[in-house]
Amino acid sequence: MNTQPPLVSFGLIGDPQYADRPPMAGRCYRNALALLAGTVERLNREKLDFVAVPGDLGDGLGTDEIARVIRVLDRSRAPVRYAAGNHDFVLHTEQELARLFNVETLFYNFAVNGVRFHVLNSLEVSRFSPPGSERARLAAQYRSLHPELLLRDWDGMLAASSRLRLRRELEMSRAAGEISVILCHVPVYSGASGDNAVAWDSAELLELFDGFDHLKACFAGHYHPGGCAIRNGVLHKTVRAICNAAMPTAVIARVYPDRLELEGIGEESGACHPYHLGPATIRGEAPAGAVVMADSGELAEAGPDGRFELTVPAPGRYALKAVASGMADAFVPMVQAPAEGVRIAMPADPRRRLVRGDAGGPATLRITEGGRPVRWFDLAGNGYGGAAAAPGVWNEYCDRFWTSGRYAFSATGPVEQETGPYHPELRRRGWFKGDFHAHLIHGENTYRANLPFAAFLARAEHYDWLYLAAGFANDGALADHHRLARRLSTPDFLLRLNTEFPKNCHGHIGNAGVGPEFPACNPEAATNLELARRMIHDRGGVAVPVHPLYEDGIRRDKNGRAFSWMSGKELLLWLLCAPDMTPCLDLFYNDDTPGAAEFWFMLLNRGYRIGCTATSDAAFDVGRPPGLGRGSTFIQMPELSEAGIVQGLRERRTMVSWDGAALLFGIDGHGPGTILKPTGKHRLQAEIFYRPDRQVELRIIRCGRLFERRLLKLPADGRESVEFEFEEHEDSWYLALLQETAEPGRLRSAASPVYFRTPHFREPEILPLPVPFPRELRDWMKYLTVKELTRPESFDELKRRLRKFLSDSTASKR
Known part of the structure; x- marks a missing residue:
């Protein structure tokens, strides 16, 4: 970074919230004036x-x-600027506050040396709007129209006209070549505050912010603990409240042309927000000839003078490992890149020898040394997948070693190596492997991980695309996860962020094509179907219920009645009321999910077009990357893109895979999801990709019954093709399943159906979704076991109940 002076330097003081009242809930109201005076003195x-x-x-x-x-703030040597907070409105009108703050309006802007500051009235539309005003009416209307949103009384939002005004101000600022900064009371991004401590129009404001790359920061108060996060190039800083501090506390912000720096005073902390996100360099010294590697897969060798240099994808936290002949392995955890002068000391160990290899590109290896696994390592320098967790804590055993191509490790005994299957032909044929249901940090925190670590492992497991769900790191570093995901993406690997939403006792929903931010919702005020339609489908994304047939996480209600937290209770409702919302189902949570295939066939036989997906439910912090014995989803698309993923899921162009297997299936040259006319003779094609010399069984299913079965031994390249002619004159569907003969009942791959439709085909009836949804139907679905959920009788029963409710509701309105 350069040493030029900042364009602007300014101080930020969080909520004083002074009052003549005793302390309460950590707030020392009377002491606020003294702390504020000390803070002003420090800033002076x-x-x-x-x-x-x-x-x-x-x-x-x-x-x-x-x-x-x-009066205390008047002691400041620098002029003071104000935004209005919710407590300020309790005894003052907007006009009175404007006079006290010496401004014409509570929504204003000003510029200092090429930096434009936009001050917002976060409570413009809220319970604090002028009584009887149009804005007060809009606040009440917004709450009544959105009973599903957990809207707090002390938050609010901008009027639509003010959001438009802000947009115009930002456009003018950008045209003038300025840097823009937002000042407001209520935080806009939950990453810098509590889960629900944000403006009511947080989603609209974040979308607005995304359109202006000259907007560099948004400073707020309101959330007294404070917080800091970076999202899509905007630093969101919530300043810790003075009334909750034990010492003078503030933030000094310095805006530079290339970065924004924060200096913490008292109980606040510093941060740096570089506007450009590029590679970072780690330089240091290790014993000459030692191989030094980063947890994200980069590798370098220390020269004769012991110096080494590693270029990592972006600034952030990394772990280093050094290996060499005659020396014990050494780790340096949590290195903050860029870094200079990193020293790696390696004790002597004459038994160890250096082993090198080159996989020719990203690869997943299983390496044993004297029968013991040689593991990769996490950001803390721990062997990844070998830790012993406390009883009752989710933990996975993992014995993998990943590489970007060249690799090295040390060993004392005999070494055996095995490389996982990979068929690059699939990518060339337009089939891209991925996962839209994977947690980076699930919460157990047995291992330390972040986006560069996860992206490296996924690429080495031959994933072409991956969505990672919050949280996105547990390394303690401040990072712009959104931009970092794009930075880690390449033409042959796409990384994006998402969140399981909705996620409650009625089901968990995976998604693609929308961002990871969703508002806090009351799961009892709206169905998951309503929420997914409004917040995913209508925003251009695609929603897929994940692990709907996985019956685990058993909980009990207040009456002791058991229900599953994991299974998809609303699955039948989605099909009956919104089949367009259900192009694919994540039925194969495991390769032997009981009853999954039969349930799929039953729905297909009722006329629904449903593709299959398989997701990993990965959790990198428990030692479970997506490829660890879990399923993946291949999507056919012209080229790798997020739009292609969304469209491929919508059009049901999918195939699921375990252990690197793949099954390309088509009829007359048309793949999964296609609708054909049954004109008599047709040609079926199936191509198998798997491990060499394996005995496999290919099954072709027609309308739920076995149509063709082939037992095959795969050749040395692990590929085999099957092709034959058949006749079809009726409404029907065909799909293909693959399993190993040695493990009957465990899928290796499944291809989504190809459909035949005659002019006489009748689409399934679509019933209106009752809104609000009746409580008795909600409870009936909530307590369904998976066995009950998959029974045809349950489908018919819900349909009957829905029809009756709709009929009764219509009759009552007459």
């Missing part, structure tokens, strides 16, 4: 362009609170 030592206070000057018990706080 700095050369600042101004000081900002993002709201809640007083608590709202006395009319003189704000004036007393302003």
Whole structure:
């Protein structure tokens, strides 16, 4: 970074919330004035362009609170700028606050040396809107129209006209070549606050922010603990409240042309937000000839002078490992890149020898040394997959070693190596392997991981695309996960972020094509179907119920009645009321999920077009990467892109795979998801990709019955083709299944159906979705076991109940 002076330097003081009242809930109201005076005194030592206070000057018990706080702030050598907070509105009108803050309106902007500051009224539409005003009516209307949203009384949002005004201001600022910064009271991004401590229009504002790359920061108050996060190039900083601090506390922000730096005072901490995200370099010293590798797969060799240099994908946290002949392995965990002067000491160990290899590209290896696995390592320098977790804590055994191509390790005994299957022909044929249901950090935190680590493992497992669900790291570093995911993407690997949403006792929903931010919702106020339609489908994404037939996480209600947290209770409802929302189902949570195939066949025989997916439910922090014995989904698309993934799922162009197997299936040259006319003679093609010399069984299913069965021994390249003619004149569907003869009942691959439709085919009836949804039907679905859920009688029963409710509702309105 350069050493030029900042364009702007300013201080930020969080909610003073002064009041003449005793302490409560960690807030020392009376002490706020003394702490504020100490904070102003500390800031006066700095050369600042101004000081900002993002709201809640007083608590709202006395009319003189704000004036007393302003008198203390008048001691500042730098001018003070204010945003209005919810407590400020308790005893003051907007006009009174504007006069106290010496501004014409609570929505204003100003510029300092090429940096434009946009000050928002976060409570413009809220319970604090002027009584009887149009904005007060809009606030009440918004809440009544969205009973599913957990809207807090002390939050609010901008009016639509103000969001439009902000857009125009940002456009003008961009055209003028300025840097823009937002100042407001209520945080906009939950990553910098609590899960639900955000503006009601957080989603709209974040979408607005995404359109302006000259917008570099958004500073807020309101959430008293404070917080900091970076999202899509915007630093979101929530300043810790003075009334909750034990010492003078503030933030100094310095805006540079290429970065924004924060300096913490008192209980606040510093941070750096570089505007450009590029590779970072780690330089250091190790014993001459040692091979040094990063947890993200990069590898270098220490020269004769012991110096080494590694280029890692982006700034952030990494672990280093060094191996050499005659020396014990050495680790340096949690290196903050870029880094200089990293020293790696390696104790002597004459028994160890250096083993090198080259897989020719990304690969997953199983390496044993004297019968013991040689493992990869996490950001803490721990062998990945070998830790012993506490009883009752989810933990996975993993014995993998991943590489980007060249690799090295040390050994003392005999070494055996095995490479997992990989068929690059699939990619060339337009079939791309991926997963839309994988957790980077599930919460157990047995291992330390972040996006570069996860991306490296996924690529080595030959994933072409991957969606990772929150959280996105447990390394303690500040990172822009959204931009980093794009940075880690290449023409042959696409990494994106998502969130299981909705996720509750009625089902868990995976998705693709929308961002990972969703509002906090009340699962009892709306069905998952309503939420998924509004927040995923209508925004251009695709929703897929994940592990709907996995009966685990058994819980009990207040009456002791058991229900599963994991299974998809609303699955039948989605099919009856919105089959367009269910192009694919994640039926094969495991390769032997009981009853999954039969349930799929039953739905297909009822006329539904349903493709198959298989997801891993990976959790990198428990030692489970997506390829660890889990399923993956191949999608056919013209080229790898997020739009191609969404469209491929919508059009049911899918195939599922375990252990590197793949099954390309088609009729008359048309693949899964296609609708054909049954014109008599047709030609079926199936291509198998798997391990050499394996005995496999290929089954072709027609309308739920075995149509063709082939027992095959795969040749040395692991590939085999089957092709034959057949006749079809009726409404029907065909699909293909593959399994090893040595493991009957365990799928290796399944291809989604090809359909035949005559002019006489009748689409399944679509029933209107009752809104609000009746409680008695909700409870009936909630307590279904998986065995009950998959019975045809349950489908018919829900259909009958829905029809009756709709009929009764219509009759009652007459």
